[in-house]
Amino acid sequence: LAVSFTGSGSTDDTGITGYSWNFKDGNGSEQSDATHTFETAGIYEVSLTVTDEEGLTSTSSLSINVIEAEVVGPLDCSTGGKTAGESGNKVWCWGDIAFPTWSGSSGVSFSDKQLYIDSQCDEQQVTKSGNRLKFSVNPNSPNVANWCSEDYNIRAEVRTEPWNVRHPKGTEEWFGWSYSFGNNYVIDENNEWLFFQVHPGISGKSPHTELMVNREGQYGGKAGEIYIVNHVNYPDYIATGIIPKAGETIDVVVHAIWGDSSNGLLEVWINGQKFYNKQTKTIYDSHPWGGNAKWGIYKWPWRDGDKVQKSVEQGASQLETYLGTVRMITRKPGDTDYGKDSYSMVAPN
The missing domain is CATH 2.60.120.200 (Jelly Rolls)
Structure with a gap:
């Protein structure tokens, strides 16, 4: 399942210096916006941690539920x-x-x-x-x-x-x-x-x-x-x-x-x-x-x-x-x- 994630809407009073995505399948990204493909079925608690110029961080997460696609074989x-x-x-x-x-x-x-x-x-x-x-x-x-x-x-x-x-x-x-x-x-x-x-x-x-x-x-x-x-x-x-x-x-x-x-x-x-x-x-x-x-x-x-x-x-x-x-x-x-x-x-x- 390919999913596009957007973190670029994050705001801060002093300015943002970093983004860190954790897709909970061993992969991540340091971009504000990211696209990731989940290769197997499961529930993934994806998180984004944003860091500002003062070194303060804030983390938000969401749940991605990846289910097995229905495969229809040839007509019997x-x-x-x-x-x-x-x-x-x-x-x-x-x-x-x-x-x-x-x-x-x-x-x-x-x-x-x-x-x-x-x-x-x-x-x-x-x-x-x-x-x-x-x-x-x-x-x-x-x-x-x-x-x-x-x-x-x-x-x-x-x-x-x-x-x-x-x-x-x-x-x-x-x-x-x-x-x-x-x-x-x-x-x-x-x-x-x-x-x-x-x-x-x-x-x-x-x-x-x-x-x-x-x-x-x-x-x-x-x-x-x-x-x-x-x-x-x-x-x-x-x-x-x-x-x-x-x-x-x-x-x-x-x-x-x-x-x-x-x-x-x-x-x-x-x-x-x-x-x-x-x-x-x-x-x-x-x-x-x-x-x-x-x-x-x-x-x-x-x-x-x-x-x-x-x-x-x-x-x-x-x-x-x-x-x-x-x-x-x-x-x-x-x-x-x-x-x-x-x-x-x-x-x-």
């Missing part, structure tokens, strides 16, 4: 999930969740219709691997089914449901998860991809915000570098300098208030370091609502056969990643704890 698996539009705490621990029966299509709901597998073009590109979800995308394998609108596999994601959630202005959300790059991961010099996005649910519209793995030279960055992009204010992007290697895991926390420039907010931490921190517009003027969260792999450049071929030539055609427990909090204005710092509640453990 027992919290369970909720749908996208419901307020409250949400946790998806993959080892506890039954995976769906394959539907032979682009996707299927699971976890009591709180989540949805969203794939192009084979839903089996998302599987369960112990306590994690595994995402695996190869543009040419498995063969694209005739019901798919794409010529190549480009997407393996899970998202919250319902798709068209449309959070009202002022909705606050926290997201926390760990994300691992497979042991066979190869940086693609030519083709970028996303591993997180929040989308307004409008076909053809870019996400509100996204976490992207860059191609070489994109935004002036290096191939494989993680960038944070706020499309609502495009070009608003932040280079993190993080270039994950095969087998590496990163921890991510995102905090957003879906709003305009007067009340919108976006904060992003990776491995505990805050890279993006802005009061800024986070929703589109044309679509003034918060959207749906998605995790996994979205490699849209693979819609183009020439770009697929470039990845194949680099040996970067098989992309595998893993998603750890997802913790999420949704709050509407007026909800309990709206605006409360909840980093520790969603941070990966």
